[in-house]
Amino acid sequence: MRHYESVIIGGGSAGLAAAVALKKQGIGDIVILEKDGEPGGILEQCIHNGFGLQTFKEQLSGPAYAERFIRMAEELGVEIKLNTMAVGLTRGREVEYVNPEEGDVTVSADTVILAVGCYERPRGAIGIHGPRCAGVYTAGQAQKYLNIDGYMVGKRVFILGSGDIGLIMARRMTLEGAKVLGVAELMPYSSGLPRNMKQCLEDFGIPLYLSHTVTKTFGKSRLEKIELMEVDDNRQPVPGSEMYFDCDTLLLSVGLIPENHLADDAGIEMDPSTKGPVVDDSYMTSAEGIFACGNGLHVHDLVDFVSLQAERAGEGAARYIRAKREGTEAGERRVSVRPGENVSYTVPALVHPDSAWGNVEFFFRVKAPLDTVSVVIRGGGRVIRTIKKRKMIPSEMERVVLTKDVIAGLSGDVVISVEPQA
Amino acid sequence: MTEKELICVNCPIGCTVTVKMEGDEIISVTGNTCPKGEAYARKECIRPERILTSTVKIEGGTHRVLPVITSEEIPLDVMFEAMEEVRKVSVKAPVSEGDVIISNLLGTGADVVASRSMAAAD
Incomplete structure (x- = not known):
């Protein structure tokens, strides 16, 4: 059976960014499985502008944004199998796929990155x-x-x-x-x-x-x-x-719903609010070595955030591969990150304080439109950060960052809530 | 003095920008997080402008149509006229992203450019 360091399922904005991140981390033996005849995913049909202001400091159309990542992936020598549909995934990281050239093939991998996108209700x-x-x-x-x-x-x-x-x-x-x-x-x-x-x-x-x-x-x-x-x-x-x-x-x-039949196949724990897998600060799911990012993790409104999270997932997978090779174990202690008052979900939902490797961005949405509120982050019952907000709406994903030091010092569960200003 | 609240359309952040005006003169622009927001608000109060995105027919490409975008904003009030110009055009594959498809669209100074590369079909 052919073995890869990483199999990335999906060649859209998330899969491409994850692959680029893996290559930049020195993980070379990777492949993207893309069901369409070309990479780019949903961006190819999003011909309107407004993409990339955060990533490239430019206003691009969807196809132009995708093309930047496709070029980066090509330059780094990422292998992309087109017209290739992943049809099965096991907890032991065996991926079954089909395509017109190879037929039905099963491969194994040190890491699998689910970048599968979402479907429309x-x-x-x-x-x-x-x-x-x-x-x-x-x-x-x-x-x-x-x-x-x-x-x-x-x-x-x-x-x-x-x-x-x-x-x-x-x-x-x-x-x-x-x-x-x-x-x-x-x-x-x-x-x-x-x-x-x-x-x-x-x-x-x-x-x-x-x-x-x-x-x-x-x-x-x-x-x-x-x-x-x-x-x-x-x-x-x-x-x-x-x-x-x-x-x-x-x-x-x-509405959009994360496409998760592969995650279900592998028995991965799902978050009922996002309808995607539960992930930790490396974007690893409950199945060891299987990571998730993009709209298949939770539905985004900004592709820039997709790229950012997918990059974290790629870096997380690279760290996991290195740790395996060197025999170093990730910190065992985990604290969960939960939505509090007025918040519908948080991603990631778990962090590892004893192996904090950098600042962690948390993404969340409010349940209903709110005016003049504070985002309050508590850790072990104590207020860690308060951020004032004039206006918050469910259609806009929010982001808060906790520094490496704060993560390392966490003694109990983190709760993110949105409350009236004190 | 009049006050107008606008939603900046430059990017998905969608800042709420407040413009204070004295007659036709803009006194202040606040609430924007970048210079594009101020420029947008100033134009929006005089003659709104938008980026136009559409598709043009392409011959011999991997798809039947090629997505295109204006190189800069064009007045909102010429959008439908601009679409008529876009509809007249047919290009031949291959095309590279950024290739000019229509130059100086309706004399606005903006070009219509390919917003992706498209190879010739095998």
Whole structure:
């Protein structure tokens, strides 16, 4: 069986950054398994700008951002197997993959990095009543058809869900000549970034219906009409609030879920809030030598953060390989990092105080929009850091850093909460 | 004096920028975290500008369309006119990222450039 130092599953922004980090750490015998015909992942269809301001100090399109990492990977001699789908993973780090050249192959590895991305919540997950006619797409699916394959999916469009992909598609389809009739959001606030509300909806006068949802679809072979209703505080439709829109297309932008059947295969512990694996400060999962990063770990709004975390995962894998070789054990003592008041999750969820190797960035999201609050980080019940924030919203991932010294001195669990300013 | 609150669209941070104006004159810009935020706010109060991204047809490439981007912001009020220009264009593979596809789009001074490289199909 062919053995690698690292097998990276997924050649998108996370997999590429992890591979580059491994090579830079001197770990040479690595391979990326990419199911598509080219590397780059979801960035290839995200042709809009706004990527890379933190990583490259430039505003790039998605494909241009990906191309920078593809070039870095090429220059460092990273092997990428294209059209290659990983179909199995064991706790003992055996990876089974298939592709048209080699057929069905199993390889083993010192480390596996899961950089598998996420998938879109489909129609079936939200239970809209109506016939299964053509014309209902997830926003990302329509984005791929338009930006990669060059096909418009419709002319009169309604969008359910104010996620960023939905907002970006509202603008994109408007510019391509479609009439976007509106965007409905179940919650009383947008789930997309404020800049996308501005530049994708307001710029083009597209109405946003907050606290509304699509309750019915109508049509025979193709969608003809949708029913929109207001929802109450319990997200239940308000009788009598029905509105109807004639449209041939309904786009769904109702959430992303980490793609984790491989992690499940390996029996890796999952976080019910992120729906991705639980990882420590090296981005290692509960299975030794298996790491996770990118949207397959938790769904990001900034690719720059994906690259950053994937780099940490790559460095973590490199440290793990070196420690194995040198026979040095990682510190046994672990403290957990938990979400407190108003916080939905934290990544990473574990740190090793006795083998702290550097500053650790913690990423989290708030559960609901909040004004004039403090992020309070407690360790063993004691306040370690307080950061004042004017405004916090669920659609923006937050980041706090704890220094190496603070990590090394931790005596008990870390809790990150967002509280009213004292 | 009037006060306007804007959301900067330069990057996903989306700073809330406050602009104080006296008639048509900008008195102060606050709330931005980088110089791009100030430049954005100043333009936004006079004639809003945006980056345009789209695709153009490509012959002989690995895909049917090539993503393109304007080299700088163009006025928001010419977007649909700009799209008509973009739609007229067809290029031939191979293309390198940054190749100029349309120069000086509608006299705005901005070029439309390829936002990725695309090899010729085998």
